[in-house]
Amino acid sequence: MEKVVEIIDISMNYHTLDGETKAIQKLNLDVSNGEFVSIVGPSGCGKSTLLSIVSGILKPSVGKVMVNGKEVQGPSTSVGYMLQKDHLFEWRTIIKNITIGLEIQGKLNKETQGSIEKLLIEYGLYEFRNHYPRQLSGGMRQRAALIRTLATKPDILLLDEPFSALDYQTRIAISEEVWLILKKEKKTAILVTHDLAEAISMSDRIIVLTKRPAEIKSIHEIKLTCNNKTPITCREAPEFRFYFNTIWKELDIHV
Amino acid sequence: MYDSENVIVSQEHKRYLMGHKRKNSAISFSRFIILIFIFALWEIAAYKEWIDPFIMSQPSRIIKTMASMSKDGSILMHTGVTVYETIIGFVSGTVLGTMIAIALWWSDFLAKVLDPYLVVLNALPKTALGPIILVWIGGTTKSIIVMALLLSIVVTIINVFTGFSNCDEDKIKLLKTFGANKRQILRKVVFPAGIPTIISTLKINVGLSLVGVIVGEFLVSKSGLGHLIIYGGQVFKMDLVMTSVLILAIVAAILYLSVLWIEKKVLKMM
Numbered sequence: 308m309e310k311v312v313e314i315i316d317i318s319m320n321y322h323t324l325d326g327e328t329k330a331i332q333k334l335n336l337d338v339s340n341g342e343f344v345s346i347v348g349p350s351g352c353g354k355s356t357l358l359s360i361v362s363g364i365l366k367p368s369v370g371k372v373m374v375n376g377k378e379v380q381g382p383s384t385s386v387g388y389m390l391q392k393d394h395l396f397e398w399r400t401i402i403k404n405i406t407i408g409l410e411i412q413g414k415l416n417k418e419t420q421g422s423i424e425k426l427l428i429e430y431g432l433y434e435f436r437n438h439y440p441r442q443l444s445g446g447m448r449q450r451a452a453l454i455r456t457l458a459t460k461p462d463i464l465l466l467d468e469p470f471s472a473l474d475y476q477t478r479i480a481i482s483e484e485v486w487l488i489l490k491k492e493k494k495t496a497i498l499v500t501h502d503l504a505e506a507i508s509m510s511d512r513i514i515v516l517t518k519r520p521a522e523i524k525s526i527h528e529i530k531l532t533c534n535n536k537t538p539i540t541c542r543e544a545p546e547f548r549f550y551f552n553t554i555w556k557e558l559d560i561h562v
Numbered sequence: 563m564y565d566s567e568n569v570i571v572s573q574e575h576k577r578y579l580m581g582h583k584r585k586n587s588a589i590s591f592s593r594f595i596i597l598i599f600i601f602a603l604w605e606i607a608a609y610k611e612w613i614d615p616f617i618m619s620q621p622s623r624i625i626k627t628m629a630s631m632s633k634d635g636s637i638l639m640h641t642g643v644t645v646y647e648t649i650i651g652f653v654s655g656t657v658l659g660t661m662i663a664i665a666l667w668w669s670d671f672l673a674k675v676l677d678p679y680l681v682v683l684n685a686l687p688k689t690a691l692g693p694i695i696l697v698w699i700g701g702t703t704k705s706i707i708v709m710a711l712l713l714s715i716v717v718t719i720i721n722v723f724t725g726f727s728n729c730d731e732d733k734i735k736l737l738k739t740f741g742a743n744k745r746q747i748l749r750k751v752v753f754p755a756g757i758p759t760i761i762s763t764l765k766i767n768v769g770l771s772l773v774g775v776i777v778g779e780f781l782v783s784k785s786g787l788g789h790l791i792i793y794g795g796q797v798f799k800m801d802l803v804m805t806s807v808l809i810l811a812i813v814a815a816i817l818y819l820s821v822l823w824i825e826k827k828v829l830k831m832m
């Protein structure tokens with residue numbers, strides 16, 4: 308399959324007056340079109356840093372990232388980024404929140420507005436378009452945040468622990484929903500999560516990173532036998548426990 | 563998710579609301595009684611000559627002063643002048659201060675360079691600059707407004723700049739992922755997120771500007787409540803001084819409540 312993201316020999320060092328922090332060391336990774344890849348690793352190992360580099364808002368110290376065959380020089384419209392919290396602006400209505408990316412890129416017009424309306428209708432937020440974020444539940448807010456990311460029509464979505472601020476039940480429901488949306492819209496996704504079960508149930512591939520500075524420790528192809536594959540049905544698959552135990556051991560978590 | 567509007571209120575909840583209401587009216591009533599009590603005591607003490615009404619004045623004499631000053635319109639003129647100067651002072655202080663805060667947010671270098679100057683200016687009692695301003699600008703309304711502006715501008719710069727700097731980094735990151743430039747980051751997130759800070763600064767500035775205006779009027783002494791107070795003191799008309807102070811208290815309260823009202827409106831709109 309065609310590679311849409313190529314991370315080539317990336318290293319990243321942060322410099323502060325207190326010293327130098329090596330966040331990433333010589334990391335290589337390819338992601339193919341339509342693939343769902345999860346990245347897990349100890350907290351503080353450099354996962355968010357990696358996503359920021361792929362999105363173009365951070366320049367790596369060494370190495371480069373290619374997206375759709377072109378070197379990343381700065382934020383581009385082909386990459387969408389979803390953060391841990393929804394970060395909906397309280398002073399904007401839902402529709403105004405969703406169009407903010409288009410506004411910034413100067414692409415707010417009849418046509419793009421039409422496609423946003425379609426998304427809103429399709430994903431059940433149309434009635435709430437003139438509401439303010441505080442009037443929506445946590446799950447709906449996260450859905451609005453996803454539509455905000457999709458509004459600028461990226462091919463690749465970067466998701467940085469997007470469900471971790473939600474309670475357990477909402478998290479499962481919304482991750483199912485987001486997965487279905489991403490599959491339907493045929494997006495490539497890179498998900499950072501600390502929830503192993505979430506990673507296994509959603510991904511085609513899981514990348515385990517080492518402690519800081521992040522290197523790739525191992526890569527796991529996830530092959531689950533379940534009919535009508537979605538994250539929730541995948542949790543019932545017989546291989547689920549096996550993957551869970553293997554990766555858990557690799558994460559090497561000591562309390 | 564929604565506030566249920568048409569739900570039937572239970573008896574228990576009704577009782578709770580009633581109790582709440584009763585407590586609130588008891589508080590208002592007590593406040594009113596204290597006010598009446600102070601003025602009554604003052605009046606009686608002056609009447610019985612426990613205190614000297616010539617020095618301490620007296621509510622009935624204050625009312626008389628107010629009545630005679632209303633007749634010739636002077637009370638309205640002086641109050642109007644003070645209110646006008648105060649409003650111009652704190653609005654311009656807030657606007658200019660916010661603009662400078664934006665400049666500081668824009669240039670990290672500028673902010674670092676100016677930091678010690680701001681700290682010193684903030685600590686300096688600005689009223690000490692009164693005579694200098696008077697000499698430089700002259701004994702006009704302009705001096706008074708500059709005084710009012712000077713008192714509020716430094717606090718505004720510091721507060722609003724702090725507010726801007728505390729803007730959620732992740733919200734800025736979000737806009738950056740869409741390719742936002744600095745101006746867009748300011749317009750779409752830093753400034754709107756800072757509006758509550760600006761308004762709360764406005765609340766501080768009303769009081770500060772009023773201080774500036776009164777000190778200015780003391781110095782310039784042509785018109786305004788500050789002028790009446792200083793003039794009344796010089797010619798030993800304590801009735802005039804007390805009347806002016808009382809009006810000043812009312813003016814201060816009304817200005818403050820107006821800003822509170824604006825705050826409520828704006829925050830609701832946001």
Ligand SMILES: Nc1ncnc2c1ncn2[C@@H]1O[C@H](COP(=O)(O)OP(=O)(O)O)[C@@H](O)[C@H]1O
Pocket residue numbers: 321322323328330349350351352353354355356357519
């Ligand atoms: N802007 C920064 N300046 C300096 N150090 C940073 C900065 N951002 C992150 N770090 C450091 O880099 C390391 C990796 O951070 P991050 O990528 O956020 O980890 P993760 O997302 O895996 O928890 C951490 O040790 C963190 O303290």
Ligand SMILES: [Mg+2]
Pocket residue numbers: 354355356
């Ligand atoms: Mg992180």
